[in-house]
Each structure stands twice: as structure tokens, then as C-alpha cells.
Amino acid sequence: MNIKTFIARNSREALQKVKEEMGPDAVILKTRTIVNEGLGHGTAREQIEVTAAIDYDAALSPERIHRDYEDKDFQKKWEQLESRLREITHFLMALEATTIHGCNLTDLCVPRNHYVYYRHFGIIPENIHLIEQHKKGEATQHTRALSREEMQECLIDIVRSIKIAKESTLRDRQRIYAFVGPTGVGKTTTMAKLAAIYKVKKKLRVALVTVDTYRIGAVAQLQTYARIMGLPLEVADNSAELRAALERYRGADVILIDTAGRSPNNREDVCRIGEALNVPYPIYHYLVLSANTELESLLAAEKAFRLLPLKSYIFTKLDEVMDGSSMINFLLERKRPVSYFTTGQNVPEDIELATRKRLGELILRRNRVRSIERGGEVMHYGPS
Ligand SMILES: Nc1nc2c(ncn2[C@@H]2O[C@H](COP(=O)(O)OP(=O)(O)OP(=O)(O)O)[C@@H](O)[C@H]2O)c(=O)[nH]1
Ligand SMILES: [Mg+2]
Numbered sequence: 001m002n003i004k005t006f007i008a009r010n011s012r013e014a015l016q017k018v019k020e021e022m023g024p025d026a027v028i029l030k031t032r033t034i035v036n037e038g039l040g041h042g043t044a045r046e047q048i049e050v051t052a053a054i055d056y057d058a059a060l061s062p063e064r065i066h067r068d069y070e071d072k073d074f075q076k077k078w079e080q081l082e083s084r085l086r087e088i089t090h091f092l093m094a095l096e097a098t099t100i101h102g103c104n105l106t107d108l109c110v111p112r113n114h115y116v117y118y119r120h121f122g123i124i125p126e127n128i129h130l131i132e133q134h135k136k137g138e139a140t141q142h143t144r145a146l147s148r149e150e151m152q153e154c155l156i157d158i159v160r161s162i163k164i165a166k167e168s169t170l171r172d173r174q175r176i177y178a179f180v181g182p183t184g185v186g187k188t189t190t191m192a193k194l195a196a197i198y199k200v201k202k203k204l205r206v207a208l209v210t211v212d213t214y215r216i217g218a219v220a221q222l223q224t225y226a227r228i229m230g231l232p233l234e235v236a237d238n239s240a241e242l243r244a245a246l247e248r249y250r251g252a253d254v255i256l257i258d259t260a261g262r263s264p265n266n267r268e269d270v271c272r273i274g275e276a277l278n279v280p281y282p283i284y285h286y287l288v289l290s291a292n293t294e295l296e297s298l299l300a301a302e303k304a305f306r307l308l309p310l311k312s313y314i315f316t317k318l319d320e321v322m323d324g325s326s327m328i329n330f331l332l333e334r335k336r337p338v339s340y341f342t343t344g345q346n347v348p349e350d351i352e353l354a355t356r357k358r359l360g361e362l363i364l365r366r367n368r369v370r371s372i373e374r375g376g377e378v379m380h381y382g383p384s
Helices: 009-020 062-072 072-097 113-122 125-134 148-160 188-203 218-231 238-249 265-277 293-306 325-333 356-364 365-375
Strands: 003-010 027-036 045-054 174-182 206-210 234-237 254-258 283-290 312-314 338-342 352-354
Touching: 003 009, 009 027, 009 045, 045 365, 062 254, 062 265, 062 293, 113 125, 113 325, 125 325, 148 356, 174 188, 188 206, 188 218, 188 312, 188 338, 188 352, 206 238, 218 234, 234 238, 238 265, 265 293, 293 325, 325 356
Parallel strands: 174 254, 174 283, 206 234, 206 254, 283 312, 312 338
Antiparallel strands: 003 045, 027 045, 338 352
């Protein structure tokens, strides 16, 4: 039992202090009013003294632990802790392995020193074998430390294992693109960037449609872009209206369709997007994801939106991440290619075609390899 006394101006403040310092399980043993004499000359004032106690055994009781474990936030934190611990264990294992002559990570079929560098580059253990599989038996049994060239090779092997979408060069056929994904990832902004590029740089006839009649202000947001760029915009509430809009846009080279952001945890909402896009036209579905999202959430989003015929990914907000390792691990694990990266809020400037060179730069942005760059040994991460 731990007992403590708190003095405050009133009982509310005293209870707050008890809660902050001893937690919600503290019990109040005694409360009394005391007089603080101050500096004399009539400055005396009344204060509250509270004596509280906490039984640490009770705070750690099986009932309490069980109650906490039922809590979703607690479970999430627990899982994160477990996964971090697994990661640290793997990493230590590999570090240790570099000192053992002739050993190989047999379960992963990866030379141990390669393994260490992959980990340095932010690749999660589960994805390392995917990279090595790609090399189809090229793996060697190095046990000495890797040279700079070999380290560059590891980097090249990582980016080579990621699929990059080819930009469509079809000019004779109308192209229809839909932008789907979780809320606030930048679907509308990305669509506006591409619309401007198609119109201004590629001189194509571009038309816009939105099926996002769900969020207040969504139509107005796109109307503003359409007005600035001088592009036609249709609002469709359902698949029949979308079909009619597409028919009206027969003469357009490119049609871009914006959709409402949906939580990946709500399957029904994702299905509704699918229903709205269910028209007898070939629609190329981009799954738009934000690079500043943790790996688990990216995988969960992909799993939910896989209900739709996804073709490739667009990753937004690369300007907001330190190293993009969750995106890189996602792309290693998921087999669809990546089409574009967006790097800021400016329309249309902040968008680029996805390249392996850019992925390599992102991997190098990790703190751990900065010293190599600083030492004048700037890495070349190979062909894109
Ligand atoms: N930093 C940064 N911000 C971006 C990028 N792309 C979009 N944003 C910002 O992200 C916010 C949301 O963008 P929207 O395009 O409205 O996102 P959305 O996916 O259409 O959102 P919902 O339709 O509500 O689901 C805006 O403030 C954009 O300016 C990017 O590449 N980098
Ligand atoms: Mg939007």
C-alpha cells in the first residue's frame, strides 16, 4: 500500500492531483481543510488536504489486467509492442549471425550480412525472403561484412522486387480512371493534378465525374478545380447516373472519376463504392494510399478495397514521411504495381511517375544510412 498526501486550493484540484499521480484506482482515505498562513498581513487562506492510497497489488490484479485486455486501445498497443519485440529479436539475431563463420539464415535462405542490410534499409523480416526469391539462386554465402558495392546491390535488389506500373500510352482509346481509397488520403487532389497534366501537358480532352455525393463540400471542392482548369464536371449519385455521364463524355480522351473516402473497416461502404462504379465501361481503378500510414493500416486498407478490381496503387504524401518504409514493405508484399507518387499539396506540380530511383532515394533517407552519404560515398541505387 502506498499512501500520499496532496494539498490543493479546492477539492476538485486535489482529486485531479491524486488521479494524475496515483491513477484511477487510488482511494481517498481522509480529506480536511487546513489554513495556510501565507506571509501574514491577512494573506492566510483555506486549502484542502487529501490523503490517498493505492494498492499496487490490486492495480495489477488479474481482474484489472483482464479488463484492460478487453480494451481495444490496449490490445492494439500490446500487439504493437509484441511486433516491435519480434523485430528487435530478429535484428539482434542477424547482427549476432554476422560474426558466426559459415552460417546462413536457413529459414529465410538469406546470407546473414545481406539480412542485416535489408533490416537497415527498413525491410521487415517477413519480406526479406521475397527479395531474395527474386534473385533466383544468385545468393552467395558471404560471412564477411558487405562492401559498399554489395550494399548497393542489396538496395537494388529491394527496389527491383517492387513492380512499377507502365504509363499508358494508348492514344486511340478512351481511358477511364477511378480513384478509390480511405478518407483524406488525397484522392481528389491527386485526380486534379492528373487532370491538369492530361489537359495542359498532354493536350488531351479531359472530363471529370464525381460519385462522392456523401461528404459535404466534396462536389464544391471538385467544382473549384474543374472551373479553374476549364474542365467539364458531372455529379453522379449512382451507377445509372454514372453510365449516363460516361455516355455524354463519349468524345473525351480521358475521364477521371472521384469517389468518396471510405473507412477500410466498413465493408458495406466499400461495397457501395463498387456499386456506384458498376457500369459497362472498362474502368482502371487506382487505390490511393497515403505513405504516412503504418504498414498494418495499409495492408488492411488494401484488403478492404480489394473488393474492387484494383489495377495499381498511387502513394500520396511522400513529403510527410521520413523514409517511406511502411510503403516500401507494403509494395514488396502486395503484387500490384505502383503508378504515381505525390509529394505535396500543390496542384499540379506535386506529382511524379513512380520510379525505382525514387524508391531507392526514400530508402536512403533513413537515418541509418545518412553517414554513408555524408562520408562522400553517395550510393547509386541502380537502374529503374
Ligand atoms: N502533404 C501533402 N498533402 C497532400 C498531398 N495530397 C493531398 N494532400 C492534402 O491532403 C488533404 C486531403 O486531400 P483530399 O484530396 O481532399 O483527400 P481525399 O482523399 O479526396 O479526401 P476524402 O474525399 O474526404 O476522402 C488536403 O489537405 C490535401 O491538400 C500530398 O501529396 N502531400
Ligand atoms: Mg475527395
